[in-house]
Amino acid sequence: MLIDGGTSSAISQSPYWWDARDRGQDQPLPSGAVDVAVIGSGYTGLCAALRLARAGVQVLVVEAGELGEGGSTRNGGMVSGTLKVSHPQLVKTYGKERADRIFFEAQNSVLFLEKLISENAIDCGYRRYGMYFAAYAPKHYDDLAREAEQLDALGVETRMVAKADQRRELNSDLYFGGRVTTFAGGLHPARYHAGLVRACREAGVRFVTRCRVEAMKKEAGQFTLTTAKGTVRAGRVVVATNAYTDGGLSWFKRRVIPIGSYIIATEELDPGRLRALIPGERMIQDTKRNLYYYRLSPDGRRMIFGGRTSFRPISVLESARRLRLSMAEVFPSLADVGVTHSWTGNVAFTFDSLPHLGSHEGVHYALGCCGQGVALMSHFGxxxxxxxxxxxxxSAFAFNPIKTVPGYTGNPWFIPVIGEYYRFLDWLDRPSRS
Ligand SMILES: Cc1cc2nc3c(=O)[nH]c(=O)nc-3n(C[C@H](O)[C@H](O)[C@H](O)COP(=O)(O)OP(=O)(O)OC[C@H]3O[C@@H](n4cnc5c(N)ncnc54)[C@H](O)[C@@H]3O)c2cc1C
Incomplete structure (x- = not known):
């Protein structure tokens, strides 16, 4: 356990959620061809596999690590249908009609997820807790208020909370008020993932883990995948590798920008003490460009606190130290609590800040969650x-193939520079410049 800012080897460097993870068993590749090979066993791959298998299609999911090795068992479990690109920006780029379709499809991915969980009896602690966006600067509060008017016009229920009333939502003096969105929820990411794995197995999906796809070619209408365990043939292929897209899938890798995000879980605390900090148990995101996001664990006994604490790779012991300080900045009363878990994972950004789905040379893909994929990437699958x-x-997203820029090969060398620039802008926005 990590106490008082020191480091200790006893801290778990795996996600807190992994106690509930279904890792799958090591299986050989099947001989012969399959109808569809799905590359990647996160929410996208599993939701694609589940629907296909239930329609009688023979599906093989091929995963480089263990099941759910990527973002799907590492995330914050915050469920919302928001995009990084605002509705007015969408209108400017794509026109009102298409913008509306994109916006509402993203929103409705929450309904898709809720139905999926309830129809498959997935026990993942899902609840519509709502989300609170905490304003890091007075200017950010004004931006949130302006957006609230736009969202209101689109029929999305939101409520502004002035700084004087903030303690009802968030017991922190760091912020200048905020905005509540009720159409949002929270779940246990690995239990949601394990529920999808179970549903897939029951539908007849086969899984092969520790089996990285290293190359793919198409001949005479059939794909051959070269993997760490040999080759497999498939009539159709789905690429569902998001921020973990690697060398064997180079066309796709050139189109996603992986960025590390870090999370800690505190030791078990008195639930009453934690509820006093977030009385409505809402999911919290602040408005910094280098944001903090945090929530209570589904059992209400821990604070789960995340952020983009570094734009260069750092150890999870170092990220634990930094996030613990950040948590104390938000909640000074937690300055002394211990941290039991610290982990990281990659989110996938794209060059237009939108997630994408489509097909390239007959390969179907859904990539680029832009940090918000629990509901949307499930829907995309x-x-x-x-x-x-x-x-x-x-899908309203399908018209727009995922793009790259000249010279980008998948190594986001520019991210530390942009990250530092964003940190500077966040600092400029704070009135006290502290
Ligand atoms: C720290 C963190 C916090 C987040 N918090 C939130 C949140 O609170 N709310 C939210 O909505 N979203 C959040 N996200 C994003 C969310 O986790 C992702 O959008 C979602 O999990 C993407 O699912 P996926 O199936 O597309 O990809 P993943 O779950 O990442 O799965 C991709 C899989 O592909 C496999 N793979 C890659 N290459 C190959 C290959 N060549 N061969 C075989 N397999 C391969 C990988 O091993 C991996 O398991 C967060 C992400 C992170 C990392």
């Missing part, structure tokens, strides 16, 4: 399956 099944449903 389901959409990819619909596409393969030829259901004729069309």
């Amino acid at each position: 389901n959409c990819l399956a619909g596409d393969i099944l030829g259901t004729g449903e069309e």
Whole structure:
């Protein structure tokens, strides 16, 4: 356990959620061909596999690590249908009609997720807790208020909270008020993932883990995947690798920008003490460009606190030290509590800050969650399956193929520079410049 800012080897360097993870068993590759090979076993891959298998398609999920090795068992478990790009920006770029379709499809991914959880009886502690966006500067409060008017016009329920009333939502003096969105929730990410794995198994999906796809080629209408365990043939392929897209999938790798995000979990604390800090148990995100995001664990006994604490790779012991200080900045009363878990994971950004789904040379893909993929990437997986099944449903996101920029090979060398610039802008926005 990490106490008083010291470091200790006893701290777990795996996600707090992993106690509930279904890692899968090591299996050989099947001989012969499969109808569909899904690369990646996160929410996207599993939701695609589940729908396909239930429609009678033979599906093989191929995973480089253990099941759910990527973001899907590492995330904060905050469920919302928001995008990084605001509705007015979408209107400016794509026109009102398409902007509305994109916006509402993202919003409705929350309903998709809720239905999926309830129909499959997935025990993942999901609740519509709501989300509180905490304003890091007075100017940010004004921005939130302006957005609230726009959201109101779109029928999305929000409520501004002045600094004087903030303690009802968030017992911290760091912020200048904020905005509540009730159409948002929280879940236990690994239990949600394990529930999807179970549903997939019951539907007949096969899994092969520790089996990185190293190359892929298409001949005579069939794909051959070269993997760490040999080759496998498939009629169709789904790429669901998000921020972990690697060398064997170079066309896709050139289109995603992986960025590390870090989280800590505190030791078990008195639930009453924690509820006094976040009385409504809402999911919290602040408005800094280099944001903090935090919540109570689903059992209400720990603070789960995350942030982009470094834009260069650092050890999770160092990120624990930094995040613990950040947590104390938000909640001085937690300055002395211990940290039991510290971990990291990659989120995938894109060059237009939107998530994408589509197909390239016959390979179906959904990539680029931009940090918010629990609901949306689950929905995208389901959409990819619909596409393969030829259901004729069309996602509003599908018109816009994922793009890259000249010279980018998948190594985001520029992120530390942008990160430091954002840190400077955040500092400028603070009135006290502390
Ligand atoms: C620290 C952190 C916090 C986050 N918090 C939130 C949050 O609170 N709310 C929210 O909505 N979103 C959050 N996200 C984002 C969310 O986790 C992702 O959007 C979501 O998990 C993406 O799911 P996925 O299935 O597309 O990708 P992943 O779950 O990342 O799965 C991709 C898989 O592909 C595998 N893979 C990669 N290459 C290959 C290959 N060549 N061969 C075989 N397998 C391969 C990887 O091993 C990995 O398991 C967070 C992410 C992180 C990292």
